Amino acid sequence: MQYLPIFTKLDNKPVLVVGGGEVALRKCRAFLKARAAVTLVAPWFCDELVELGNNNEVTLITAYFNEQHLDGMMLVIAATDLEDVNAQVFELANARNIFVNVVDDQPKCSFIFPSIVDREPITIAISSAGTAPVLARRLREKLETLIPQHIGPLASLVGSFRDKVKQRFTSFADRRQFWETVFDSSVVSKVQTGDTSAAAEQLEQLLDAKPEPEGEVYVIGAGPGDPELLTLKALQLMQQADVVVYDYLVSDEIMELVRRDADLICVGKRLGDHSVAQQDTNQMLVDLAKQGKKVC
The missing domain is CATH 3.40.1010.10 (Tetrapyrrole methylase, N-terminal domain)
Incomplete structure (x- = not known):
């Protein structure tokens, strides 16, 4: 395994994108979905980034990149079309042990972006470790057709019951068995049809029943x-x-x-x-x- 797949919480965490074009915009949008505090530095910015800056969704620094722009950053993206600038970003960030990604240059990446299937709060990431991004994208497209949209609301619903389930079932094995029962029940179909209140009511009933696990x-x-x-x-x-x-x-x-x-x-x-x-x-x-x- 060349890369360890991890999920990082970026709420209000400072990230830097070096670049102001379409590629920088795509990376910026990915960070914004994770609610990161995004700063971009470049001599110029595309219209969409300017609009994001005007709406105070990102911070724009109109300048050429220098090492001071790395101060306090957690993650860095180099998304320019200049190899020497991208190399400089990588070397300086790497020297500070800041995770850095140079777009389309795998040897200059300490982390990479996977293809993502988003059913928030369920997220599935697919990666080819940078060797075959088109193949990873096609796998994502296949998974998109297989994973129903109601999986996200279902995960949110059962997540709201986690504390109750922990109070009711003291052992991990009992809790896991309970959730297996839930996902085999009509709770799933009720969420699928949009009737989350009925699904929640059935979850309460299953909690009250507390059946003995059958081997x-x-x-x-x-x-x-x-x-x-x-x-x-x-x-x-x-x-x-x-x-x-x-x-x-x-x-x-x-x-x-x-x-x-x-x-x-x-x-x-x-x-x-x-x-x-x-x-x-x-x-x-x-x-x-x-x-x-x-x-x-």
Whole structure:
């Protein structure tokens, strides 16, 4: 992994964009969506940036870039069409350990912009680490068609219930099970039709019900080890499982698709060599299910 994907809160944080043209405008708009405090420095600015400046949405400094413009900045973008200026911005910002991005010049980037699917508060970022931006954009376009618009309002609704759920369910496992129940319920369809008040009412009812978790065991065949041969149902179960019991015959590529916080139990089976007896494995599955866990 060349770049660690992180999400940074930029509310009122100072960021600098060096440049005044269309590219600078695009980067500026991205920062404004994150509610950053944007300053731009350039000898001239396009009409759209001038308008943003007149509306006090950004700060415009009509000047050539110099090192003092970096003072107090958290992030810096170099978006000029002059290589020497962009290189100067990179070198000076990098020397100060300020995250810097030189547009369309990956070697001079300590961070990069992903392609984004925005369903606020849900945000999905896709990156090719700068190697194939057109491919990343096409992946984003595909995801845009797959992810419904109501996902954002649904996330906002359940977010408003987080404190109540924490008070009702003391353990992380119980809370996760509750949310699995919610997302399998008609709460989702009610939000989809715009009836968020009915969805909120049903959420309250589910909280009051507080059902006991039911354990489940699913047996998933990993086949020859190619993750693309997994069924959608198998992938869903792997993402929902509390515990995954596996052996050495399962490929690393398959295991990468398991839910990140699931407990992993290796029973050590290799071709012709079962280090854990099948009977013991079966009993383990039963015991885990009796604890109310989803096992695969």
